[in-house]
Amino acid sequence: MSREDRPKVALVIGSGGLKCAAVIGLMQVLERENIELDMVVGCSGGSIFGAAIALGYTPDQLIETRKKAWTDDITKKLSLASILKIVFPRIFGFDDHIGIIDDSIMAGNIENTFGRKTMFSDTLIPFYCVTTDFHTGEAVVLSEGPLARAVRISSGIPLVFRPIEWNGRLLFDGGLSNPLPVDIAIQQGADIIIAVGFETPLTPTISSPGQFAMQMFNILQNQLLYKRYAFFNAAHHSEIIPIIPDLPKGIKINDVSKVPFIIAQGKAEAEKHIGYLKKMLAIRRE
């Protein structure tokens, strides 16, 4: 059956840090079942895997992508400039480009993985990368221009990695406006949407104002996730299949030794839904 005749299948990978690697497990199942995707939407940590999938990487290549792009040292180097601005805001001129981690390791990894010159137009299927405008709070979807830069922006956890200019707008983490962007897939005409989403875990004890603030932001992001998801489930015309892998609390963005476990959990969750997905595909084909 030609691509035009069959239902359009979208993969949406939500914000979830390193947990987004669970999508590799899903891709192993989709490959085995010969299910092709027509578009990919990625947000925050999900944008790294989303870009790779849109470029046509196989599950094995995705594992390599993770190793190359997401090393355990991405948070190792502090941004001295940002820290001075935070501690001495007046002397060093505090501004809106704050990020306490120097993003050069992360940005370099992403460029090395995808290539500095790779553009959105080089992907085999359309890829939409969700970010947030720091000044207006709106979700901004990137779908053309340099791919690695877009992925870096979408993964820009606030206060940790600095926001970045893109066509005159200051953009950062897509999770602040649209942590599981199923609406983008709906707008782009998807018939069936596989949505891989993650709740942000909360901490039971707090020992600093910074942790207190993180707890608040994590609660807000979860509430935003529930409210948006409820809306799109009620509003859409396509079928949304949620894949929410069962993962324990406390997976940090540099816990790379846990990746094989994360992938296995993603695969296990995908296996639970694959029967339904195949049924949907069959119905939609008639």
Place this chain on the structure above:
Amino acid sequence: MAASRRRIALVIGSGGIKCAASIGMWKVLREELSVDLIVGSSGGSVYAPAIARGASIDYMAEASREVWTMDVMQGYVANLKAARGGSLKFNERSGLVDDSVLNKALEKVALDLSFSDIRIPLKIIATDMLSGEKVILSKGKVQDAVRASLAIPLIFPPWEIDGRLLIDGGVSDPLPIDVAIQEGADIIIAMGFTLSYRTRFRSMTAVQEQLNSIYINNILNSTYAFYNLAHHAEIFPILPEFDEPLSMFDVDKIPAIIEKGEEATREHLPHIKKLLTALD
């Protein structure tokens, strides 16, 4: 048997001092209808009990001045400095402010009343800070509920009720229309407020405020979108717009804020009345 009257709910969302606009809303609505349920979250929790117990417009305006005064920020500057320097001990029960002034001001709002003393059913929304869940408060002392609902993270210490550590209702449900629907309201008049964005960032606090506003405004937008589409009741969202950004403690602007609330409500009034007539 006479047809039962439709149940009307008022919902007042989070918005700090802007929530004083609900005084203006009530000024207009009290002439037109009687209310069967009032729900308040965060700043809205200051006004919900006052409306429910029938406080006068003047009293509500006066109480507003005391709640939103700069004095409630007692200790903030010193504690913030200590926090930056790392010498402040901070845990899940902490805030940067000594809350005694706020607690005193809330006595005026709540008058030592219990929920059971108030004739019109009242629900106050807070957030469980360890589980992140929305918590609906409807029994015990009203002041405890309002204090919990107002516990702006990092500023006011969380408030413990029945063993749960509670913070600002705006973090889980900035415009709790869902609570009014669950309670069986047929008509819901919901006053909500978007948070303003900053243009200049001079400190970490400013960036944190911005992140908070981005999240809450996106949650608000999703809330409207969802209930506009999915609800079974009639919902009138009243969103007063303010020409200039208001700081948290612009008490001198309270009369203007009340007026904005009145104006915004009058715009909706013909539609609300039409629906009331149609349903009666």
